Amino acid sequence: MSESMLVRASRDGDQFHYLWAARRALLLLNPLSDLVAVTIEGAATDEFPGSKQVEVGEQLIDIAEYYGSTDLKSASLIRYMQLKHSTLQVDEIWQPSGLEKTIQGFAERYAALQAELLDDSLNGKLEFWFVTNRTISPKFVETIEDASAQKESRHPGDLKKLEAFTSLKGERLASFCRMLRLDGSQDNYWTQRNILFQDVAGYLPDMDVDAPIRLNYLVNSKALSENATSPSITKMDVLRALRTDEAELFPAPCLVEEIAQAIPRRQEQAIIRSIIDAPGTPVIVHADAGVGKSVFSTRICQNLPAGSVGLLYDCFGNGQYRSATGYRHRHKTALVQLANQLSALGFCHLLIPTVNADSSSYVRAFMHRVGQAAAMIRATSEDALLCIIVDAADNAQMAAEEINEPRSFIRDLLRQPLPEGVRLVALCRPYREPMLDPPPYAVSLGLDAFTVEETAAHLRQTYPHASDQDVAEFHRLSSHNPRVQALALSRQTTLPDMLRLLGPNPTTVDGAIATLLENSIANLRDASGAPEKAQIDLICAGLASLRPLLPIAV
Numbered sequence: 143m144s145e146s147m148l149v150r151a152s153r154d155g156d157q158f159h160y161l162w163a164a165r166r167a168l169l170l171l172n173p174l175s176d177l178v179a180v181t182i183e184g185a186a187t188d189e190f191p192g193s194k195q196v197e198v199g200e201q202l203i204d205i206a207e208y209y210g211s212t213d214l215k216s217a218s219l220i221r222y223m224q225l226k227h228s229t230l231q232v233d234e235i236w237q238p239s240g241l242e243k244t245i246q247g248f249a250e251r252y253a254a255l256q257a258e259l260l261d262d263s264l265n266g267k268l269e270f271w272f273v274t275n276r277t278i279s280p281k282f283v284e285t286i287e288d289a290s291a292q293k294e295s296r297h298p299g300d301l302k303k304l305e306a307f308t309s310l311k312g313e314r315l316a317s318f319c320r321m322l323r324l325d326g327s328q329d330n331y332w333t334q335r336n337i338l339f340q341d342v343a344g345y346l347p348d349m350d351v352d353a354p355i356r357l358n359y360l361v362n363s364k365a366l367s368e369n370a371t372s373p374s375i376t377k378m379d380v381l382r383a384l385r386t387d388e389a390e391l392f393p394a395p396c397l398v399e400e401i402a403q404a405i406p407r408r409q410e411q412a413i414i415r416s417i418i419d420a421p422g423t424p425v426i427v428h429a430d431a432g433v434g435k436s437v438f439s440t441r442i443c444q445n446l447p448a449g450s451v452g453l454l455y456d457c458f459g460n461g462q463y464r465s466a467t468g469y470r471h472r473h474k475t476a477l478v479q480l481a482n483q484l485s486a487l488g489f490c491h492l493l494i495p496t497v498n499a500d501s502s503s504y505v506r507a508f509m510h511r512v513g514q515a516a517a518m519i520r521a522t523s524e525d526a527l528l529c530i531i532v533d534a535a536d537n538a539q540m541a542a543e544e545i546n547e548p549r550s551f552i553r554d555l556l557r558q559p560l561p562e563g564v565r566l567v568a569l570c571r572p573y574r575e576p577m578l579d580p581p582p583y584a585v586s587l588g589l590d591a592f593t594v595e596e597t598a599a600h601l602r603q604t605y606p607h608a609s610d611q612d613v614a615e616f617h618r619l620s621s622h623n624p625r626v627q628a629l630a631l632s633r634q635t636t637l638p639d640m641l642r643l644l645g646p647n648p649t650t651v652d653g654a655i656a657t658l659l660e661n662s663i664a665n666l667r668d669a670s671g672a673p674e675k676a677q678i679d680l681i682c683a684g685l686a687s688l689r690p691l692l693p694i695a696v
Contacts, residue, residue: 432625
């Protein structure tokens with residue numbers, strides 16, 4: 143056999159090593175794995191912070207995985223791996239003699255670490271893996287199993303070899319063998335490369351042939367001398383290799399505040415029951431400004447069947463939805479945010495945005511994850527639902543049209559077939575419902591303003607001794623509108639003064655805001671000196687000329 147072929151076979155082994163490590167590094171993206179670092183060619187350099195590191199057996203460590211922490215005392219699990227790949231001898235079985243140096247080195251590192259930790263036990267915290275594409279002697283594997291269980295060995299001759307390799311017997315041998323895993327018959331490096339491409343594709347909205355190459359390069363670079371003092375790969379390293387970061391994974395966090403003492407609505411149960419009873423059908427809940435759509439959106443999840451999961455997406459974003467830095471209407475923003483909220487709960491892979499993916503790719507990737515999540519949720523309880531709630535959906539379409547983009551994500555989402563166990567709810571104003579272009583079979587439900595009983599509960603949260611007459615007057619002057627009522631109650635004045643400020647005629651949302659601003663500016667001008675009054679007027683004029691965050695009638 144030529145020397146060049148031996149060199150090529152050795153290179154195959156390197157590729158097997160890097161590809162295997164790249165696939166393991168993807169586990170860093172799993173929010174439930176507790177994996178914090180993967181090291182290449184050796185252990186982490188901070189296993190014993192502030193102390194000299196243990197070097198015994200380190201030459202055997204091709205990959206190490208650290209769960210919880212890279213500090214050995216704090217880690218929940220540390221896994222050392224040696225990888226061996228054969229191109230020319232793939233059909234030959236690994237015999238005990240071929241494993242002697244590996245097992246001996248692992249045992250020596252086990253003893254050295256145990257001596258360093260003194261009273262801290264490594265049982266359940268440490269694992270030693272030998273991974274290969276060749277078959278490992280079944281008899282030797284059985285010998286290790288028997289030793290770990292302290293059973294009479296089925297292969298006494300192999301037991302003697304194992305004792306000689308480790309220099310351990312009895313309980314100490316059993317303890318070590320419980321940490322030892324021989325993992326043979328793995329896929330060769332060519333198949334590992336194909337699997338890596340599939341694994342990476344599972345995180346992306348479309349095919350990106352360069353992404354697995356960049357991830358493999360990251361592993362390769364960590365094996366070089368330039369990274370001898372920093373061999374660890376972290377979640378951030380993997381995200382950078384895939385050209386993203388934490389901010390892009392969660393680009394539009396929900397800014398809708400949950401109100402602890404929200405008034406339960408008379409219609410609440412009926413509307414939520416209609417949502418539950420609408421399989422495969424999107425539901426649109428419409429209400430006028432200030433009626434409480436956003437508050438209601440936070441209460442839907444609280445009343446779903448046991449075991450259900452709700453996702454709330456906020457299209458409004460405290461008025462920033464029209465800002466170039468705060469767009470929330472695009473598929474790349476909304477569907478990535480929702481998918482990764484599901485991922486954070488452990489129901490699916492992350493959805494990592496890419497440069498070239500189009501809207502259809504994001505919808506397909508998102509709906510695939512929704513189907514996965516719904517199946518997992520229903521596996522626990524048949525009645526459980528995955529409910530996706532989109533608040534201020536009309537604002538998303540308005541923002542899209544304002545910058546000449548024909549469709550926001552909600553238009554496409556409303557027309558997607560919903561998997562079993564999934565409910566989709568969009569909230570908007572009544573006259574803007576046609577902007578969403580809902581399918582003809584969509585269920586449309588109206589949310590009314592406060593009833594007198596709801597107004598009474600709202601008023602008495604601030605004024606416990608308010609009379610029925612006070613309630614009736616407050617109900618009339620506020621036009622039954624929860625937002626008008628909330629603005630009036632926020633003035634922190636006496637009940638008679640608050641009612642007087644609302645009267646004598648019923649107040650609208652726009653009127654309440656205008657009155658509040660006028661009073662605030664008047665108080666500010668009155669408290670300031672003459673020079674400051676002119677400056678206040680100039681500031682108000684400047685603010686009035688700015689582009690509004692909220693749409694206004696013209």
